[in-house]
Amino acid sequence: MITPTKGISPDRCLLAVGAQVLLQLDEPRTVSQTWARLKTWRREHGHHSPVSFGWFVLALDVLYGIGAIELRRDLLVARSIDVAPLEG
Structure with a gap:
């Protein structure tokens, strides 16, 4: 369900749909929007x-x-994630 399976295509798994949702959140939006x-x-x-x-x-x-x-305030907001550089 979260990842693709035999019964759930890759474009319908929750991670893919979630990524597609994030693409829509270039600015805060209502759930309906x-x-x-x-x-x-x-x-x-x-x-x-x-x-x-x-x-x-x-x-x-x-x-x-x-x-x-x-x-x-009733708006979906994509959180920005600060990523620390990898040490190595």
């Missing part, structure tokens, strides 16, 4: 596997769980 933009983006990029609103919400849950998004 993000959902509408995601549907448009998937159609324009040839992703024909169905993604229901429930699946979209599960992708939001995954993104929230890994700290990639947060909800501020």
Whole structure:
């Protein structure tokens, strides 16, 4: 479910849908705005596997769980992650 399986295509797994959601969050947006933009983006990029609103919400849950998004004043916001350089 989170990653592709026999029954879940790569463009429908929650990590892929989550990545697609993050592409829509170039600025803070409502859940409804993000959902509408995601549907448009998937159609324009040839992703024909169905993604229901429930699946979209599960992708939001995954993104929230890994700290990639947060909800501020009823708006979804992509969190910027500062990455420390690798020592080596």
